[in-house]
Amino acid sequence: MTITRRDLALGSLSALAASSLARPALAQGEPIRIGWLAALTGPSSAPGVGFNRGVIYAAEAINAAGGVKGRKVEIITRDTQGDPTKAVNATQEMISQAKVHAIWGPTNSGESLAVTAIMARAKMPNIHPCVVDSLIDTKRYPNAFRIAPSNSQWDDAVRGYCLNILKTKKVAVIGDTTGYGVSALKASVAAFQKDGAQVVYQSNIDSTQPDMTPDMLRARNAGAEAIVVWSVSTGMDARLFNTRASLGWDVPFVGHPSMASGEIAGLLARPANWEKVYAIGYRSCSYDDKGALPPHTQELVDRLAGKVQLDDTLLWWVAAAVDAVNLVAEAVAAGGSSGEAIIRHWNGLTKHQGYYGTYTFTPENHDGYPTEDVVMSAANTAKNGTFALAPGYV
């Protein structure tokens, strides 16, 4: 049998039509691939490990319930070890080879700064919990959404607690000498002054400085009524608390979440030195004076019981990861798994209740976490990854 040019053309057209018809059927059945850029090993892996527990739990829960319109959720995890270079490589692999539908993470700002533009170029829906303000820019990165507070929101919460609840008018602001510590101190001082408070002392301290007496004495002599701390160094935090005790001073510390880190307990001269320390926390993951969590959070904790370990991590890490996976799944269920559809769905979310927060996104605002849910926690009250609300909240 000879094949004419007409036969060849007809055959080609038929094959093309068949392949294009088959595509939606294939898309309907293919799993929803969520890229997960996780720092699971390396020096700063504690948050990554906590987030990972939430990711695995959420994916298994969705798949056990039959998936999203019959499509399973598949998590494509890459361990970035907290290294921006590895995060860049993993992002490129997820976009060009694994062809994921959305990416959750990275979970620290250093990595996120390195990969955000790459994801934007690929129009890849991205959801992350990193705090650096510049990571969210709806003009440059219309694909990037934040489900945790930004630095500015942390700053607002700390300032609000000092001025409105502690009723202090004179504060000392202390940061470490890292880029973060310097910029956070500068922003904090400017915001306090803008709100009419008096910043009586400000200093960036090398976090390895063995003795904090000079700075604490200067703050006390300047009349500070509260000390605001912007540092990720638990060693510096503990030294500040010990020095306060040795000076016989009972000034409250307010600031960065690292002040509630469990590692501080071992560095204190006395456990009492951790009193009157209020670290940034979240209303959803804080218990009240009766020891009760908000009902919606308690529901998650009950569901996690026996499946996810919470006593060595923070509940907000687990809850935020559960929310991230659910947000992707819900977006696909609502509008399909194309990047445009997922982004369109997220842009329309108003007061969407997750476990970690109630998120609102618009095309002009991708900072979805409500500032009023950022609260201060009593730093020495950790219980299964949650903290007691600092005094003064109702």
Added chain:
Amino acid sequence: MLASILASGLAVGAVYALIGITYNTMFATSRVMSFTAGQLGMLGGVLGSLFMLELDLPLVLALPLTLAACALIGVATEFVAVRPVLKSLDQHLYVLSTLAVALIIQQLTALGWGTEPRPFPRLLDLGSGMGDEKYWLPVATCAVTIFGLEYLYRRTLVGRAFIAVAEDNFAACALGLPERNLRIASYALAGAVGALAGFSGGQLLLAFFANGPLLNFYGFIPVALGGLGNNRGAVIGGLALGLFQQAANFTVGGIFSSVMVFTMFIAILLVAPQGLFGSPSTRRV
């Protein structure tokens, strides 16, 4: 305020002085400034905490074990980073090789021990306030070390052999002194002195992987101030540095105190390039 400057300044200064002695001990027999000195100090704190708090060993076991471990690392440094570059000292390759070993030590410590500071135990449980052991223990250790080294160098045959190698390597070899073995021994000794710095200052500095670069930096200043190879100069330079730094913390505070320290350092080197207690090097023409 004065008591705090004295107590804290002398304590930190004594740690810097001990790191300075570590630099000098390695330099004496090899003419190499090994930038592992600070890491040995860091390891003194980390291993001390590991042995005493994690493994629950008593002080009498933990201290010798820490010193022995750091002495071994000192010897390994000599083999890995110093010996291969001795033939081309004028190219200063040792800067790279010893810095590489220092980085390896730091990263391995970060991975194995963690990146957060951990507590260091109270050793003798003596004193409180400004008389607390965390302030006077480094000073006492520094005093014992300097007297011990003086005794070693001036009263023992091994010590005199060290000095002979330090004074003139080739002449010492010609006399039949085992130059290579003495160099290895001096690196072991330096490792132990570095470990003592971290162990005695552990309550101040905590068991923290990031102490290495700090000690490398501030431990080098007493060497430059006191004159290269001059242990007495390193002790005086270290104590002066500690006091000046703590006084600067009180007067200008924060990062500006580091600026003050390095301004003073540069000013002194401009006036006395060979260090305050060093002698100008002579060159045969």
